[in-house]
Structure formats: structure tokens, C-alpha cells
Amino acid sequence: MRAELLMVGTELLLGETTDTNATYLARCLADLGIDLHYKSTVGDNWVRMTGALATALERSQIVIVSGGLGPTQDDLTREVVAAATGRTLVFDERAWEEITRLLRGRGRPITENNRRQAMLPAGAVRIPNPVGVAPGIWLDLNPRLVICLPGVPDELRAMMQETVMPRLRARTGASPLYSRVLRFRGIGESALETELMDLIERQSTPTIALYAGSGEVRIRLTCRAGSAEEAERLFAPVEQEIQKRVGDKLYASGTEPIEALVAKALTVQKATVAVAESCTGGLLGERLTSVPGASAYFLGGVLAYANDVKERLLGVDKETLKSHGAVSAEVALQMADGVRRTLGADWGLGITGIAGPGGGTETKPVGTVFIACASARGNRVVHHRFVGSRDMIRRRAALEALHLLYQALRDFDPA
């Protein structure tokens, strides 16, 4: 069973919007064990949409179209699907009821163009939209299948979860694709491939693929299997061999973000954390609290952008600031230790650095970041020189702070 994505929207071709829908849909298909071979993006243009849809229907069994279901004139998906499949558009009373109920509930006027959103190709089934106006379209052309979803991410996701995923699961019955991700730090992609080359060439079930992530390299093992247990049996010997060769660089498995790994370790150890951020301005706190239930281990933090705030709220020494500068190992340590003590946390993290584009000096160029981790058991501080934009430097600094804490939590793990 092969699927294809057709993303519709001129805004996607003007660089104004990053297409997170495609990522999400791809993930859903992988979970269902449906192969995704192509993804295409076209603007709100009749000719190009029609051409792309025809191509997709030729080479793929399932075509998922996202976007173009809005009320306005350039929303053409309904018409294009009807035309490409030789159907008329039919007004769907039930869809219209839901549209008007939702608009009334939000106190929004019901305009004539909203009626377009209740039109479905003849023979299609409406996909209910629990969080927005536009219903989706499920058009079964047996054996082909066309699914149309709105481009608004929240709506698309809710409709996939509630309706499309269960229906596709029932329809395909294919062996799901299982994958296992091993994550490495301290080794580059090509060096890792060299270590494992013979294994990569020999292996077919599971396959082994390498890719560079942010601050890490990942190996993905993939196979089709009848059950998770069967997949596990296929993965185990390959994983053991990888462990044997490069196990010292392996720091985690799975695709959970580092903040989730930190959250688990803190929860298991019944420990709490507080953060003191300068150049990252809240990014570290944001990542730590992005995990549901973060209040169990995250007490809070201080965004100490101004030096005065570092002194008054974190107790950073004025003399240290003067002699070593705000961007220094000493200040990072005092920030981490200060926030830990002030908030009464087991662990404190401190970040101070120069995210740029201005503010760099010869000895401390843009990208210089000091990250400290403090606890009753001792302190650590690391010095980085990141390259890239302000945004990249900040993201990388927060990431490395999470890794510093994770490593410390593992080293000090009482279990």
C-alpha cells in the first residue's frame, strides 16, 4: 500500500509557512506501515493542482491532499478533486449544519462563501472537523482512495486522529513498520558509518540508516513485523553488534526529545530543577516545561538578562562579573548554584553566552557559551563555541544544557 501527499497552498511556495502538516502526515503513515514515496506541493492553481492530483492517482493508492478547503475563492481542492475523478459537487446538509453551528458558537457571521465548505464530491463521505469549520473529504474510488484535509494544522491533526487513522488502520491491515533509533554523541556521521559499514551493507531486516541530528548522530533500524515482539527479536542481534562496536558513544535510544529523557530521569530520582538563563532568554525553561506534568520536577527559573538581575536575584558576585565578565565559566557556575539555592531545587542549570549577531570580542566571539550544572554533589561547567545564527546558537545552547543535566543525572543515578 503506497501513499502520496499533495500539499496545496501558494503560501507554502512563497516561503511564508513551514509545512509541519507534511511531517505530521508522514509520521502517521509510518505508524500505519503505509509507505510514503512522494510528497508534492503546488499553489492554489487549477491547472497545477489538477496535474499533480492526476500524477498522484496514477502512481499511489492513497492520496492525501492537505489545504484548499477554506471558504475563499482560491480554495479549489473540492472542485479539483471532483473534476479529476469525474464527479459533481453535492451540497451536504449535515456538513452545513455543523459549519453553521460552529460559526454561531464562535459568534462569527455566516457568510455566503461558507456554503462552499459544505460541498462534497458525489459519493464522498464527510470527515468531521472537531475543531474548525471545514469538513474533510473521504472519497473511496476502490482501490484508490482520496483523502482531503484542511491546511490548518490543529484541524488536520484532530481529524487524522479521530477519523482518518482508525479508518486507514481498518482498511490497510499491512504489517506495520517498526523502527528503533539509537542515538550517539561524540562521533560524526561518517566515522560512525565507517565503524558499521559491513553491517550496513549486509543487513536487510532490519535495515540500518544513519543520519545527523542536532548535536547527535542517529542510527535507525527499520523492519516490517507482525508484532512489536517480533520486531524486537529482529532488532536485538543487530543492536548488540552496534553496542559492541560503538556502545561507548551511545547515549540513548528512541526518538523522545532530550527534555523528555531529562524529565524521566528527574522523576525517577524524585529530583527538582531550576534554571538561570541569560542568552537563551527562556528557551531552556520552555523546553523543560514542554513535557506534560513538568510541575513535578521544574520549580522555575530566573531570566537574568541584565547583570543587575544576575546579582540581585541569583546572588552572582559583582566582583566576579567585573573580573571575569558576564560571559564566563565563573558566572555560569554562580548562576546555576544561585538559582538552585534561591528556588530550593536539587539541580540548577546556568547559561551565559553571546548569541550575537553583536557583542562578540576577540577572546569571546559570538557563539561563546558557558553552561553550568550545579547540585549538592558538585558542579560542572562546559565551554562551547557554537557557529551559526543567533537562533541556532540559542537553540544549541539550550540543547547542550539539557544534555549536560542528563549526563549528570545518569552519572549520579542512585539506582
Next chain:
Amino acid sequence: MRAELLMVGTELLLGETTDTNATYLARCLADLGIDLHYKSTVGDNWVRMTGALATALERSQIVIVSGGLGPTQDDLTREVVAAATGRTLVFDERAWEEITRLLRGRGRPITENNRRQAMLPAGAVRIPNPVGVAPGIWLDLNPRLVICLPGVPDELRAMMQETVMPRLRARTGASPLYSRVLRFRGIGESALETELMDLIERQSTPTIALYAGSGEVRIRLTCRAGSAEEAERLFAPVEQEIQKRVGDKLYASGTEPIEALVAKALTVQKATVAVAESCTGGLLGERLTSVPGASAYFLGGVLAYANDVKERLLGVDKETLKSHGAVSAEVALQMADGVRRTLGADWGLGITGIAGPGGGTETKPVGTVFIACASARGNRVVHHRFVGSRDMIRRRAALEALHLLYQALRDFDPA
């Protein structure tokens, strides 16, 4: 001049990576006035890559391929481009020199597979990579043009800026595409279209397009023009007419993120801001400090996740916490006012809410968020009930806090 993007990478079809490169490349092409009609994504697969490249070369003059230039076995772009254009691959000494110098500089071993990265299709020109290993490919097939760039975002961007953009600018000489974005709050997409329907249907230069953004609706006016002044002359009458009809809902123009608008307003008014965040955990601080030079107006903040931190660092009243609850208008106001006073800022923002998925009650369901803005001139507080995931609620809360401050800054603007 028509361009097409071909994004290569199995990881893009497995939903593990969001394709921000496509967004960036689309933006670059728009800036150059080059039309982008198609974007396709395929996995690291010889047959599908070759097919997609052939299709692209048939219908577009410029094809930009991103990804597949790494050192590993599944990096096929070099071979595919050579095969599709009937060329051999040639070892490029200069590229090899740069590759080995960079790897040595990073203390990374030079492996046999790195040599593949120095291979270029015969007749192609190397695109230097200032931040990574893989050089790019510029293959002029006059009139067709194939450009290959690595999939690593930092490398792709640096190479576009330094080499590809200047060369494309010199080559095309087309009238650039100008666009002007008008941003509205307090009116929905369909209501806005209804107000402007006759205008949208009548207009061709500039064209008028509507799209829903996060917490706002945008109108984009687009035209080709010989100069910015000429574009301005074309935009002016249409913009005036839009102003006349729905000007009361217009809050900004341009595509600058709201934090940049806030940054400008604070800078003009020589004012400072501090934040007190609970459910957003640093997201608001992160957005305010994402603007270069944020230290001019951002003093810092307190991430008051635990109630104890709200009391001790922000002076929130224990009784208020008890009687109204941590998620209340009263606590939001005390947080905003507390952080403003503690940090000595002109403006204070406070956010408290329930991001979920747990923690909701009947009277305060998940998505309930109170946002306060405090200043010497007075305080404001707003109550929201956002829908969606934890992440969406948090992002929306930070966004609305920025809008609350922006509106207050405009209302109190001394100028």
C-alpha cells in the same frame, strides 16, 4: 523564469524531520522574483530521484536539489544528477582540499567515504560550503540550471547567501516580485473576504490574497515591479481602499513577527520590559529575546512554575493564591506587577494558565490562561480559553501576551 524544488531524504518522508529548507529556499526565490510552481520530496532512492529530477527538468528552468550530498552510501544526489544529465562524475581536487582541511580543523578522521563528496558531474562548478563538509553543485545546462545543496540547514543557508543568491540574481534579471502584507485581528478570514470580495475579484496588479495566520488574518498584495517605488505606487490605492473598509481591524503591516514589532515600539519609547511566566515556562522570554539587541529593552524575568516561587520572587500574595487560585486574573496581575517592580522595568507581563493535558477543572478547563500587562500608567488583564494541544496553548498564550503589550505600547505611545 520558473524554479522547482526537489527535496531529497527518506527522513523527510518518515515524518522525523520538518522541512525548513524548503521554506527558506522558497523565500529566497520569492525575493529574487523567480516563480516557484512545484516542490517535490522523494526518499534516497535511485529510481524515484531520477524520475523526479527528469520531471522537474522538463517543466522548470531552475531545479534546486537539497539533500543527498553526504558521505554515506544512501547519498545519491551526485550520481543521480550525473546520470540524468548524461555526464560522468569527476574528482575535484579543490573540493577535496577543502573537505580535508575542514575535517582536520574539527579533529575528525578523514574516511574513504568522504572522497565521494569531492566528486562533481563533469562541467559542474563547485559551490563552496563555508560551514560544512559537502560542497554544492552548480550545473549550467543552458538554458536549464541544476543547483544541488546539502540538506543540513546551516550549510544550505550559508551557501545560498554567499554564492547561489548572487549568481541567480545576476542570471535572471527578472522584475522582482514585491509583496505587502496587512495584518488584522478581531475579524475572521471569511468575514474579511466578504468585505473585500469585489476588490479581490477586480484586482490583478497587485493581486489580493487572504490567509489565516496564528491569532490573525493576513492580506497579501503582490505585484511585479521594476522598483520598490513602482510597487509602492501600485499598492497605495488598493491599500487605501482596504483601510477605508476594515482599517479598524488592521493592526500592523509587514511580515515581521510580533516580537519584532514590540521590540521596535519599546526601543522608540526607550522602555524596558520584564516577564513573569508560569504555564509558558520561558516561551515569552524566549520570543522577546529572539530579536537581536534585546538587551536594550529586556531586563529579564522569573519563571514562576511553583507557587512558592510566585510568592517569594514576585511577591504574589499567599491569600490571593488561596482564594482565587494560581490561575486567576488577580495572580496574573500580581505577577506582572511584581516582576516589573522587582526588576525595575517599565512594563511587566504575567502569564498564568493551564496548558494541560492534565490540571483542568470544570470552571477552569485546560486552555484557561490569564495574561496581565502592568505599567506605572495602569494594568490590563485578559482571560483566554485556548483550544488545542499543550504546545499550541503555550504558544498561543505567549503570542497573545506579546499582542497585549503591543496594543498597550501603541495606546500609550507618547508620540
